[in-house]
Amino acid sequence: MSEQMYDVMVIGGGGAGMAAAITAADTGASVCLIEASDRLGGSTALAGGLLFAGGSRQQRALGIDDGPEAMFRDVMAINPDAPEPVIRRLCAEAANSLAWLEALGVEYPEERLSSPSGRTVPRAHEPVGFGMAVAERLDNALYQRHVDIALKSRVEQLVCDAAGRVTGALVDGEVIHARAVVIATGGIGANPELVQRFLPKTRGSSDWVWHVGWPSNRGDGLLMGEEVGAKLGGADSGLLLMTPGFHRDFEVIGPEWGVLVNCHGQRFVAEDGGYWEIAEGLERQDGSRGWVIFDAAMLREHARPHPRVLEALANGTITLSWITETLERQIAEGKVHRAGSLAELAEKAGVNPAGLEAGIAHYNKLADAGHDDDFGKMAQNLVAVRDADFYAAEVRPAILVVTGAGLCIDERARVLSEAGTPIPGLFAAGETVGNVFGRNYVGSGYAIANCITYGRIAGAEAVAAS
Ligand SMILES: Cc1cc2nc3c(=O)[nH]c(=O)nc-3n(C[C@H](O)[C@H](O)[C@H](O)COP(=O)(O)OP(=O)(O)OC[C@H]3O[C@@H](n4cnc5c(N)ncnc54)[C@H](O)[C@@H]3O)c2cc1C
Known part of the structure; x- marks a missing residue:
């Protein structure tokens, strides 16, 4: 040459x-x-x-x-x-x-x-x-x-x-x-x-x-x-997508059924919104971190792969995080916090307890009404958090996809x-x-x-x- x-x-x-x-x-x-x-x-x-x-x-x-x-x-x-x-x-x-x-x-x-x-x-x-x-x-x-x-x-x-x-x-x-x-x-x-x-x-x-x-x-x-x-x-421009960090993989959609809060226990985005909007929202929170809150019923009945994730799975590319089996393993290993009450859960996770209780009570009202007046989450993904035990998985914007x-x-x-x-x-x-x-x-x-x-x-x- x-x-x-x-x-x-x-x-x-x-x-x-x-x-x-x-x-x-x-x-x-x-x-x-x-x-x-x-x-x-x-x-x-x-x-x-x-x-x-x-x-x-x-x-x-x-x-x-x-x-x-x-x-x-x-x-x-x-x-x-x-x-x-x-x-x-x-x-x-x-x-x-x-x-x-x-x-x-x-x-x-x-x-x-x-x-x-x-x-x-x-x-x-x-x-x-x-x-x-x-x-x-x-x-x-x-x-x-x-x-x-x-x-x-x-x-x-x-x-x-x-x-x-x-x-x-x-x-x-x-x-x-x-x-x-x-x-x-x-x-x-x-x-x-x-x-x-x-x-x-x-x-x-x-x-x-x-x-x-x-x-x-x-x-x-x-x-x-x-x-x-x-x-x-x-x-400082680039896509850093949300992950619970269980494994170094590329599951960027979901869990749309969970409740994403910041360290004050407040929601800041629709959990079923665009994956980059969720990540951008997370970046703006104190410490750039959040927690996905869910309960026993969600763990049992909702923790399934999003249909878009299933498509990617057909290519054999993803180890799933937001499914019952993985979450149960992470709960057993202590990476996902578990508690009998929201206040206790907040203490364990490092979230403001009163804030989390108030935040989830408010979310439950939206779920009961079937309408997310705050962020526009779709009705089918609005599931109240009431069935103890309660769980918190820390998430961060950490999957670096595009710079x-x-x-x-x-x-x-x-x-x-x-x-x-x-x-x-x-x-x-x-x-x-x-x-x-x-x-x-x-x-x-x-x-x-x-x-x-x-x-x-x-x-x-x-x-x-x-
Ligand atoms: C999993 C994933 C999903 C994505 N999905 C989408 C999507 O659906 N839509 C979208 O718009 N974007 C998506 N993106 C982003 C998008 O794919 C990339 O931004 C885009 O493809 C980059 O193209 P590129 O040609 O600039 O770089 P690349 O396609 O990465 O090519 C760069 C090439 O340069 C070579 N190279 C590097 N250094 C040297 C060197 N010194 N000498 C010679 N060769 C070198 C590399 O080996 C590589 O082959 C996704 C990214 C990822 C990782």
Whole structure:
């Protein structure tokens, strides 16, 4: 590889990198893709694969009135500090990214379109076969094009000319030359030092936090960009989902039947809301922690997997926490507290006893009325807590799924310098970018929308710059 000067070098073979390489190759450019691990796919292959888009064919077929402008308004309302031109371009292109993936063979049936928390109109398009199918179709498309792919090759450093233009990268001690370089190395989740540096909100729970994602996503792109003067953004932005920490797994939905309280014994969110809204709510509580309160009847009759979790189980990926069997084991081991009264339970768990008694009494009234006036939990999930014994499982936002810190780009995926000007020859896309994801999670599918859309833009812009 080293003899050749490529038009475009793509670093990282997840969703963003493959989208960039395919787009660049489709123009006739010479392209190489360098991937650290022994296969393509990255976290994209592990994902649900949902893609957030406004103005799609699926929405039109269902009569949903939506489009890029409405999506843009919603994203900016959720993350007002986001850079408008960058978000506007993402919103303008997201439905095209969906259509582009469909053309590569990914199926997004209309009936799988959803709005998991109701925060926006339905925009989360779920593919048949989840993220694995997305990664496989991209992988197939890549192999049908003329792209030189190097697996098990971790890029260590960018190479620049005297004028500061990026002209290649160092891989296994060897320089590979390219007229333009796209960084698509994913997030920082697998690098505990970078997590400490860029996600200070994890420090309070650092002994609980674990990463679910591709193990070679160690923030190399962020560090390589920083070395050539890139502006970094997105500190403390990332998805940290709620868990009781029984095992280092990925059960992020449920228990919708329990009552989630803070250390004052007060509820703060609908327990059946969007998984990220629950996690965001938890982050705002004292000590970033909460307790799921339940009683003997719930333990017996309600502790079953959520239907969405069952789907994931079909893929054999989750050890369940919120089921009778696991909970009984955790109660026996003392990890879940048990007591004959709510006041005693509160003492054991470290929750304010009077607050918990009052909080649960209030919740029981809502349950009896069948209407959650406080947070809008669905009636079927409102179950009164009356049947002693009572239980409390501590939960924290600790499953690190997506990170938002990284390189700042403009709407053409050009990596910006500290001074705010594009670094010549350098582009970035996907989770390695630090100014798209935002402080608050926009909704299911936003990360994949970002990675495919800016992957396509980076591929095209890199060719134009080469
Ligand atoms: C379990 C799970 C479920 C998710 N579900 C969804 C969902 O349904 N919808 C959604 O929008 N988002 C979801 N996400 C998030 C989303 O999948 C990611 O943000 C997105 O796929 C990232 O794509 P990417 O191409 O930037 O990174 P990745 O797909 O992670 O690819 C990065 C690649 O870069 C390679 N790499 C890293 N360093 C180097 C180096 N130095 N040299 C060469 N190669 C390198 C890695 O090995 C990897 O292959 C989920 C994430 C997880 C973990």
